Amino acid sequence: MSKTVLQVEDLHTSFYTRSGEVKAVDGVSFHVDEKEIFGLVGESACGKTVTGLSLLRLLPEPSGNIVKGRIILNGRDILGLSKKEMRNVRGKEISMILQDPMTSLNPVYTIGNQLAESIKLHQGLADDKINDEVISALRLLKIPAPESRLRDYPFQMSGGMRQRVVGAIAMSCRPNLLIADEPTTALDATIQAQYIALFQDIQKTTDVAIIFITHDFGVVAKMCHRVGVMYAGKIVETATTSKIFKDPRHPYTVALINSVPRLDRKDERLFSIEGQPPSLLNLPPGCRFAARCDHVMDKCREEQPPEIDVGDGHLVSCWKVK
Amino acid sequence: MAEVILEGKNLTKHYPVTKGLLQRTIGWVRAIDGISFTIEQGKTLSLVGESGAGKTTTARMILLLEKLTSGTILFEGEDLSTFSASEIKSKYRPNVQSVQQNPWSSMNPRMRVRDIVGEPLAVNTKMTKQQIRSRVEEILDQVGLRADHANLYPHEFSGGQRQRIAVARALALSPNLVVLDEPVSALDVSIRAQIMNLLKDLQDQHNLSYLVIAHNLATVRYMSHSVAIMYLGEIVEYGEAEELFLNPLHPYTKALISASILTLPEDETDEIQQIILSGEMPSPLNPPPGCRFHTRCSEASAQCSEIVPEMRQVKANHQVKCHHHV
Amino acid sequence: MVTGLKVKPYKPPTTWGRIIRNLGMILPVAVFAVLIFTAIFADVVSPYPYDETSLPERRMPPAWVEGGTTAHLLGTDTLGRDILSRAIYGARVSLSVSLLAIAITAVIGTTLGIFSGYTGGRIDAFIMRVVDVALSFPPLLVAMLLAVSLGPGFFTVVFALSVLGWAGYARIIRGESLRVRNSDFVSQAVINGVSTPRIMLRHIFPNILNILIIGVTLNVGTMILAESAMSYLGIGIPPPMPSWGSMVADGRNDLDRAWWISTFPGILIGLVVLSGNFLGDWLRDKMDPRLRQV
DSSP: OOOEEEEEEEEEEEEEETTEEEEEEEEEEEEEETTOEEEEEOOTTSSHHHHHHHHTTOOOTTTEEEEEEEEEETTEEGGGSOHHHHHHHBTTTEEEEOSOHHHHSOTTSOHHHHHHHHHHHHHOOOHHHHHHHHHHHHHHTTOSSHHHHTTOOGGGSOHHHHHHHHHHHHHTTOOSEEEEESTTTTSOHHHHHHHHHHHHHHHHHSOOEEEEEESOHHHHHHHOSEEEEEETTEEEEEEEHHHHHHSOOSHHHHHHHHTSOOSSSOOSSOOOOOSOOOOTTSOOSSOTTGGGOTTOOHHHHHSOOOOEEOSTTOEEOOTTTO | OOOEEEEEEEEEEEEEEEETTTTEEEEEEEEEEEEEEEEETTOEEEEEOOTTSSHHHHHHHHTTSSOOSEEEEEETTEEGGGOOHHHIIIIIGGGEEEEOSOTTTSSOTTSOHHHHHHHHHHHHSOOOHHHHHHHHHHHHHHTTOOGGGGGSOGGGSOHHHHHHHHHHHHHTTOOSEEEEESTTTTSOHHHHHHHHHHHHHHHHHHTOEEEEEESOHHHHHHHOSEEEEEETTEEEEEEEHHHHHHSOOSHHHHHHHHHHSOOOGGGOOSSSOOOOOOSOOOOTTSOOSSSTTGGGOTTOOGGGGTSOOOEEEEETTEEEEOSSOO | OOOOOOOOOOOOOOHHHHHHHTHHHHHHHHHHHHHHHHHHTHHHHOSSOTTOOOGGGTTOOOTTSTTOOTTSTTOBOTTOOBHHHHHHHHHHHHHHHHHHHHHHHHHHHHHHHHHHHHHOHHHHHHHHHHHHHHHHSOHHHHHHHHHHHHOSSHHHHHHHHHHHHHHHHHHHHHHHHHHHHTSHHHHHHHHTTOOHHHIIIIIIHHHHHHHHHHHHHHHHHHHHHHHHHHHHTTOSSOTTSOOHHHHHHHGGGGTTTOTHHHHHHHHHHHHHHHHHHHHHHHHHHHHOGGGOOO
8 A cells, every 4th residue: 555645635726817717726636646657637728737836836926826725745735834845845845847848947057057956955965965966866867878968058958858857857856746747748759658668667766656747648548557637627537547548437538538549440530529628717517528528417517526436446527427 | 543643752852051150061951861752632641750850841842932952843743843933823832732730820810810711812813802701701611610700810719720720721722732730739639630530521522632741640540541651851661551550661660650559558468569769860960871760770780770771662552661671 | 634725815806906007008198198289289288489588587487486476387498488388389399300200210110121031131131231330320420410411400300310210120120020930820821822022011010010019119218318319409490499408408507596497398308208118118018929828
């Protein structure tokens, strides 16, 4: 029974704009254990990136606000921490990798410098020890000949290599939780495959829990142990990866998986979902997916469905399942 | 025998790299080197590859946005280099249109949809404003938009809708061939299906030919009749789509398929094994000698680093450029 | 476990809040509106003609200072002319010269900038070198030379202000034109067979308009200052027609005993410059594409 690193309970995050309150995350709950890769899947504006930012309390100010919920990391609710305390948590207990490695790295500092900065901040080591830590962080991310790369600048490295450096910085202080926001989206297919294999190796050598935010089902299938499917600010289905692909229950999950073309067979016609997600400024009273659902009932439009456990921790928010 | 609408023969494009005050040429970026392919009327050819493979360069050559270093493009059997500027404008451009990858930057944000879709007509035909208006409404309907959408500006639409507008614009002049550069990669997953279905329907309705540039193999399999796999400026495998996917021969193709195929770890058998390439695609400034792929190929032998493999016809509908899989 | 989460409730925007946030636009626009109004209707608004001298009433202080009268709200100058009236007519002069010069330089500079940026190559390089040369001349010196050789007058001043001013616009617009030229929708237009002039007019120009508007707004202050400087130096609009700059010059020798002669026109110059800059900043913030939400 692994230890639970992160427990998110009923998280609500909104953006205060002149047009009103945008409810980007509207009641999200999930947990991630040690050594587990949890995938947060969904399309744009579903709230997955905002969830990730909320966990780090890195929402844009003053518009971004967490309005409800608890985020329990390593046993304590980080929403109650002061700004200073939170700064210590970031990097040391939680870390994040963003999508574009070019903008995640400062172009005017060498990568050795940037790695050292992160380590210095969190581990308070003596200067001579820092160098060793930097090299071991680079080694963890399988960057060849790390000693010679310390003085390289980001522009001297390829996209895949840069993404590894970003990963090295994120892992340099051995955080308990790593949030990766679409780190493979900008990478080529074969480089992506390398990167995924690398992630899996890191998983074996450390205890880190990973939240992998993506829209790419191929990556989810290869990497994640469990998956949460998000739609319009809520998680509609949570299950093991195998169950999500072989036994999806929520109509949105089913439709989404069917709309992805497969390489292992010839599809005659792809399923496509009509319409668009609801506006987050003006959410409908009932189930968010009701307007586009093939199995919609009257109840769906009036009341939001509860989360139902259909067995073994497979959770579905759908009236039809009840 | 299907009619060939466009044929590329040994297309080559090298970009000069200059240095110094006097701009001396110190090297060449060999973006594409000897690419040959044919596109049949009513069918889709996809150029697949990762970044740096040369697919976008090929598209730019076909669209005459830049000049070839060498090679011939034959349009309906005629050599394009023999076309005068006015013939290009009257015979080629109206027949070869394009849809770009980014639906946010491919349209002038200050023009209404009506003018965006109507511009090719206004510029290339003598249609009256009224005629253009009704034609625009007609095409908007074909791509699944309404007539009242014509008055709006691009930013008032979602990504998927914008891509529909781009397709409408491409169809305005009733072209024979549409070049689509990653038409769905910037869109959400569920919207991609909508647009791909739309493109296929339009192809059936109007007997359109498509040249699709893509990096997602699953999309390619869904949409294409024939496929060309590109690596570092060359086509390494070329043939009918189903044949190529069921029987991949080139090691790079196999690696690409392995990286793209959606399998759960528990389903991995010995057949569907993960092929993970080492290293990265070398720079087109200095391609490796012999077979360009040999630096990353697990099956490379001595001759691979010395002799450039020929493109060989393995079956009637399948060609591969490799020393081994022939 | 107590959650400790400090929730900040959502407060919808209020009209008052909106006004305060947009003061950067409201105040300058109000200032300009008032000034332009008085400049146009100077004949009606002004209490006295600008050249009516009154020797017994020389150097009278403003109405709220001891010795002043309400007949001359802002006091009188060394020849007994009403400061307020002259300031009103001065607005007409300063604004019309500046705005005309801005219009001329903006049109010339924009046209050259779009053409240069889009065409590229040697033509672009040549035009930009001409721009460099124009920008390297000291503007005031050139203005003085022109004023001396052409003789003083309204059009001399406009010409002097315009002869070098177009270069700044050309450079900025050329940069924007280059950026827009590389957009996907411009290559699309080329693929569609759109002619170059049409591309420049329908695709490039509407997309550089934002920068142009900001540039023009920020240029108002610079132009007013330039015109005032010329008038101050005596190479501007000749007397008795007042310009704020010449009014400042008039009071130069009386700063100790009749400070109001120079001060009020000086304040007006400063007010226009500030308003132009504030409005330009506000526009720039509003139009920054990065802040635009999809």
